Amino acid sequence: xxxxxxxxxxxxxxxxxxxxxxxxxxxxxxxxxxxxxxxxxxxxxxxxxxxxxxxxxxxxxxxxxxxxxxxxxxx
Amino acid sequence: xxxxxxxxxxxxxxxxxxxxxxxxxxxxxxxxxxxxxxxxxxxxxxxxxxxxxxxxxxxxxxxxxxxxxxxxxxxxxxxxxxxxxxxxxxxxxxxxxxxxxxxxxxxxxxxxxxxxxxxxxxxxxxxxxxxxxxxxxxxxxxxxxxxxxxxxxxxxxxxxxxxxxxxxxxxxxxxxxxxxxxxxxxxxxxxxxxxxxxxxxxxxxxxxxxxxxxxxxxxxxxxxxxxxxxxxxxxxxxxxxxxxxxxxxxxxxxxxxxxxxxxxxxxxxxxxxxxxxxxxxxxxxxxxxxxxxxxxxxxxxxxxxxxxxxxxxxxxxxxxxxxxxxxxxxxxxxxxxxxxxxxxxxxxxxxxxxxxxxxxxxxxxxxxxxxxxxxxxxxxxxxxxxxxxxxxxxxxxxxxxxxxxxxxxxxxxxxxxxxxxxxxxxxxxxxxxxxxxxxxxxxxxxxxxxxxxxxxxxxxxxxxxxxxxxxxxxxxxxxxxxxxxxxxxxxxxxxxxxxxxxxxxxxxxxxxxxxxxxxxxxxxxxxxxxxxxxxxxxxxxxxxxxxxxxxxxxxxxxxxxxxxxxxxxxxxxxxxxxxxxxxxxxxxxxxxxxxxxxxxxxxxxxxxxxxxxxxxxxxxxxxxxxxxxxxxxxxxxxxxxx
Numbered sequence: 179x180x181x182x183x184x185x186x187x188x189x190x191x192x193x194x195x196x197x198x199x200x201x202x203x204x205x206x207x208x209x210x211x212x213x214x215x216x217x218x219x220x221x222x223x224x225x226x227x228x229x230x231x232x233x234x235x236x237x238x239x240x241x242x243x244x245x246x247x248x249x250x251x252x253x
Numbered sequence: 254x255x256x257x258x259x260x261x262x263x264x265x266x267x268x269x270x271x272x273x274x275x276x277x278x279x280x281x282x283x284x285x286x287x288x289x290x291x292x293x294x295x296x297x298x299x300x301x302x303x304x305x306x307x308x309x310x311x312x313x314x315x316x317x318x319x320x321x322x323x324x325x326x327x328x329x330x331x332x333x334x335x336x337x338x339x340x341x342x343x344x345x346x347x348x349x350x351x352x353x354x355x356x357x358x359x360x361x362x363x364x365x366x367x368x369x370x371x372x373x374x375x376x377x378x379x380x381x382x383x384x385x386x387x388x389x390x391x392x393x394x395x396x397x398x399x400x401x402x403x404x405x406x407x408x409x410x411x412x413x414x415x416x417x418x419x420x421x422x423x424x425x426x427x428x429x430x431x432x433x434x435x436x437x438x439x440x441x442x443x444x445x446x447x448x449x450x451x452x453x454x455x456x457x458x459x460x461x462x463x464x465x466x467x468x469x470x471x472x473x474x475x476x477x478x479x480x481x482x483x484x485x486x487x488x489x490x491x492x493x494x495x496x497x498x499x500x501x502x503x504x505x506x507x508x509x510x511x512x513x514x515x516x517x518x519x520x521x522x523x524x525x526x527x528x529x530x531x532x533x534x535x536x537x538x539x540x541x542x543x544x545x546x547x548x549x550x551x552x553x554x555x556x557x558x559x560x561x562x563x564x565x566x567x568x569x570x571x572x573x574x575x576x577x578x579x580x581x582x583x584x585x586x587x588x589x590x591x592x593x594x595x596x597x598x599x600x601x602x603x604x605x606x607x608x609x610x611x612x613x614x615x616x617x618x619x620x621x622x623x624x625x626x627x628x629x630x631x632x633x634x635x636x637x638x639x640x641x642x643x644x645x646x647x648x649x650x651x652x653x654x655x656x657x658x659x660x661x662x663x664x665x666x667x668x669x670x671x672x673x674x675x676x677x678x679x680x681x682x683x684x685x686x687x688x689x690x691x692x693x694x695x696x697x698x699x700x701x702x703x704x705x706x707x708x709x710x711x712x713x714x715x716x717x718x719x720x721x722x723x724x725x726x727x728x729x730x731x732x733x734x735x736x737x738x739x740x741x742x743x744x745x746x747x748x749x750x751x752x753x754x755x756x757x758x759x760x761x762x763x764x765x766x767x768x769x770x771x772x773x774x775x776x777x778x779x780x781x782x783x784x785x786x787x788x789x790x791x792x793x794x795x796x797x798x799x800x801x802x803x804x805x806x807x808x809x810x811x812x813x814x815x816x817x818x819x820x821x822x823x824x825x826x827x828x829x830x831x832x833x834x835x836x837x838x839x840x841x842x843x844x845x846x847x848x849x850x851x852x853x854x855x856x857x858x859x860x861x862x863x864x865x866x867x868x869x870x871x872x873x874x875x876x877x878x879x880x881x882x883x884x885x886x887x888x889x890x891x892x893x894x895x
């Protein structure tokens with residue numbers, strides 16, 4: 179398992195675990211970021227404050243700090 | 254008596270709720286004020302088979318978790334308000350995610366219809382959804398549609414009508430298991446999606462628009478052309494309306510008033526008060542229409558959220574999330590919805606900072622002031638001057654945001670998520686409705702508050718009648734106050750000072766107030782003879798010419814040098830303003846109006862959202878900044894000019 183922010187663009191990953199406080203978990207689950215979901219990383223750069231991912235047909239930008247709470251496995 | 258039913262339209266953001274309400278209600282859409290959490294929400298009323306159907310468009314939410322303000326509004330409506338039916342609009346291409354909200358809605362007794370939008374795209378990709386099975390599992394009626402398609406209207410309305418007639422409460426569905434597991438269990442039997450990883454058109458466009466360098470270049474280019482086309486395209490219509498009011502309407506009204514031997518004081522009131530004031534305000538409708546048209550295009554296409562993503566890095570430099578850009582951008586149209594749009598921000602401190610700097614985002618109502626003054630004093634560089642003012646507002650906003658973030662509202666922004674929807678080709682109907690509503694709101698204000706202010710100004714400038722403008726009530730008040738504005742360069746002109754007061758009520762009224770005060774100063778040569786029919790025909794031809802000119806100007810804006818158009822800006826008001834202002838004092842006056850609190854409506858919105866104390870703080874910030882920057886610009890400028 180590794181943090182979502184450690185993967186390069188175009189990687190396909192599966193969410194294994196979400197850490198962080200309940201509010202963060204609630205916000206993420208509300209938008210469909212939950213365990214066992216497949217995610218494609220579209221943009222991820224240390225120069226940017228956000229990480230851009232794709233879940234289904236949905237493009238979602240998450241703050242990198244929050245992205246560190248999402249532990250994933252490459253698929 | 255017709256039966257009335259209320260339908261709550263609920264769904265995730267960008268699933269087509271507003272498009273649905275537009276399809277169902279067409280031109281019946283209106284803005285309704287809501288009690289409690291007063292926010293402008295879309296509401297439409299229509300009649301179908303002798304039933305009055307009230308459609309309520311609630312803010313798009315992912316869940317009813319009530320952690321964000323827009324979620325609270327939707328949640329409160331669903332729990333506290335009376336309604337008969339829920340329409341849950343979902344995106345066929347994201348069924349699993351959309352069902353998170355659906356399963357929460359199912360935990361109420363209310364009858365519900367699910368409308369699955371973007372169905373054609375879903376099928377085209379080779380996906381299969383067994384509607385009947387899903388309908389049975391969820392115990393609700395499900396319709397598949399393209400909500401922008403007119404054919405969907407009859408099907409959905411008939412479904413609303415049929416279900417509302419049944420009056421049988423739907424059994425509550427409780428999802429005892431983990432909600433996501435429950436959704437997985439439901440979908441395992443009914444949904445078969447293609448495993449193909451297709452690169453969509455959105456992905457291809459985003460390669461440019463979200464590129465760190467190309468994205469910024471695209472953003473600057475798009476916004477440059479947006480403002481340029483707004484100026485160029487609206488200019489011929491502005492001139493036409495000006496000529497229509499100050500020529501055709503004025504002359505014919507004068508003849509009519511003379512014919513009926515109306516007393517001089519009443520004639521002056523109608524000609525110099527009503528027609529001059531309202532006419533001047535009306536000349537700026539084309540400009541508003543063009544601006545709102547382009548903003549609506551960008552909003553509907555899905556580009557605006559890309560801008561929020563792209564600018565996040567830069568917004569974070571002043572401690573604000575990229576999302577903060579959206580209320581600020583809306584503020585360029587009108588500060589009032591901009592203030593309310595701060596609700597989408599997650600941190601209270603971010604909301605306060607964005608609201609504090611909102612007035613520096615030059616709203617559409619301030620634009621007429623720049624257009625007028627810049628075209629009078631800098632005719633060759635009018636566009637450059639106006640854009641510079643916008644930039645100045647942005648720079649001041651950045652400085653204030655940094656100060657407030659560092660010393661007043663210091664917490665680190667924790668905004669988590671921005672959703673970037675699929676690109677959609679904006680539909681004519683949605684764009685038209687958006688422009689129509691905003692222009693309607695402007696005309697309504699022009700017809701009430703602004704006209705009232707202009708009439709008040711006429712009374713103040715004409716009373717006591719016959720004493721002359723220099724001895725009028727407003728002149729005396731303004732002359733008393735004007736020394737305060739002397740260090741800004743335009744305090745010597747009581748008319749300029751006089752326009753600041755109504756400008757506080759509504760910025761649109763500044764030009765109207767100037768027109769009214771100058772209307773007294775000047776003697777209009779009115780025709781005594783008029784061929785009404787031929788004059789009207791000339792107006793028709795002029796409108797046609799203005800439309801052609803506007804088209805040429807838009808094309809020449811895209812392809813420079815194809816056409817050229819000689820502007821004839823020497824109108825009555827322009828001539829009068831030239832006498833009282835210099836280029837430097839005009840700049841000072843424009844800056845003062847740029848940075849001052851936009852209007853009373855914005856004050857109302859701020860007070861409502863953050864309370865009276867915070868309103869006083871923002872008034873102090875904007876007023877102090879407006880005075881200080883105008884003072885600095887004028888005092889430094891005079892060293893070079895004199």
